[in-house]
Amino acid sequence: MGELLPEILEQILVRLDVRDIIRCKSVCKAWESFISDPDFVKAHLKHSYNNDRNDNEIGERRIVMARYPYRYRVRQYEVDDRFFDYHYCHLIGSSNGLVCISILNTEILLANPSIREVKKLQRPQIPHVGSLCWGFGYDSSVDDYKVILGFRKGDDLTCFHVLTLKSNEWKVIGEVNYTFVSRIGILCNGALHWIMKGGSPQDDRKVILSFHISKEEFIEIPQPDDARFESLIAGHLALRLGTIDECLCIFLRSLLPHNIWIMKKYNVKQSWEMVDHDCEIKNEAAHCMKELKHYIPHKRPLCHKTWFCKTRDFIGAPIFVQSLVSPHVNRRPKRKRLVMTSTRSRRRFGGDPSVPGPVARV
Structure with missing residues (x-):
């Protein structure tokens, strides 16, 4: 595994969940450095977004x-x-x-x-x-x-x-x-x-x-130009915004899941449509x-x-994706002292038995 090409290693690691990737940092210093690289963090983030968008089970x-x-x-x-x-x-x-x-x-x-x-x-x-x-x-x-x-x-x-x-x-x-x-x-x-x-x-x-x-x-x-919107929810103090399928929507929480308006084309007034409450959620x-x-x-x-x-209750909540992006943008994470627990494990992952290896730090 220590002899894998970086391109192949990325294709393997980028498909893993964040928790598993963090564990992979303990394999060796080279893997820790590779996983911490900003290019890999962005590649994993892109894969996570695409994976969520193509998941037919989750809206x-x-x-x-x-x-x-x-x-x-x-x-x-x-x-x-x-x-x-x-x-x-x-x-x-x-x-x-x-x-x-x-x-x-x-x-x-x-x-x-x-x-x-x-x-x-x-x-x-x-x-x-x-x-x-x-x-x-x-x-x-x-x-x-x-x-x-x-x-x-x-x-x-x-x-x-x-x-x-x-x-x-x-x-x-x-x-x-x-x-x-x-x-x-x-x-x-x-x-x-x-x-x-x-x-x-x-x-x-x-x-x-x-x-x-x-x-x-x-x-x-612009807001919807429709008599139904004007009569039911326009001007209400409880009017709120959200997103559905990456499009802006407007609604009253007390009326959910009914009377939700979605802007199919951003900033185009004519693109507002009312969501059919009978459509599959x-x-x-x-x-x-x-x-x-x-x-x-x-x-x-x-x-x-x-x-x-299956609910429309969360349309006002932020979209979330699991990622490796760190909030500490101005500093590199501090490395803890690396200690290998056994010579056998160092040999297993292709390391030199005389060189201490890392342990998990999650």
């Missing part, structure tokens, strides 16, 4: 923040609703296996539940203004991740700040003449989306505000994220058992 793989461990019942996971501020912490978003979490609006954590790594981000320097809106996503143009935060400024403005993971610093990106209704930005087509309303008390119209992560530009996304795989109160690096799992159920 979407998502992640949610649990209120209560190990059980699935109605409202035992966090949703973006009027009770949002009563929760201890919030799941801001997920991208490429990384999950962003806010704790009491004062501490922001970036975690990869699959490899059990957590990074604490710089706290935002903003005035104490009460409730906030959030977003998290990947900027492919610079190969970086961004956390977006919005807070109300006066009665009719929302001021947005952004943090880039590589710099771990916040900067102001602008103000908009809206106040937020939904709190968590829905990631779709390289942009984050919130339900907003007109800034002034006299302007009660609801809009879909989009923030393009790479361009850092705000635009308004595939299994949703919802990973249940813990609150990280007692996190011990590399020791305790960060997720409870995954739920598999």
Whole structure:
């Protein structure tokens, strides 16, 4: 096995689950270095995405923040609703296996539940203004991740700040003449989306505000031009966004699974269609994220058992993929002292018996 060509080794390892790949790091130093290489991490991530998309048994793989461990019942996971501020912490978003979490609006954590790594981000320097809106996503143009935060400024403005993971610093990106209704930005087509309303008390119209992560530009996304949409859900304070089959959708949670509108072609008003409630619903795989109160690096799992159920309840939850992407982008992981437990095992994997080999560190 030690004489495998890198191309063949990649084709073998890239098909494994993250847990098995981490174990493979203990085979030898060469394998550990190969698996930690950014090119392999990206190759595995791409394979994981393609594997999920081509899985006919699962509609979407998502992640949610649990209120209560190990059980699935109605409202035992966090949703973006009027009770949002009563929760201890919030799941801001997920991208490429990384999950962003806010704790009491004062501490922001970036975690990869699959490899059990957590990074604490710089706290935002903003005035104490009460409730906030959030977003998290990947900027492919610079190969970086961004956390977006919005807070109300006066009665009719929302001021947005952004943090880039590589710099771990916040900067102001602008103000908009809206106040937020939904709190968590829905990631779709390289942009984050919130339900907003007109800034002034006299302007009660609801809009879909989009923030393009790479361009850092705000635009308004058109809503369905249909009498059924206008009469049933348009303008409602509980209006929320989600994704179905990588397309933006809009709905009222109280009406699920009915009256869901999906934008088949992004930012095209005429492409909005109402989802037929009689259509087949595939299994949703919802990973249940813990609150990280007692996190011990590399020791305790960060997720409870995954739920598999046929439901539309999770369409507002972020898409999740298991990956090897580390939240620690500015440093290489520290290597522990390598100790081989037996001479026989070193020979088995093609190593020199006189050279100490590695042990598992998961």
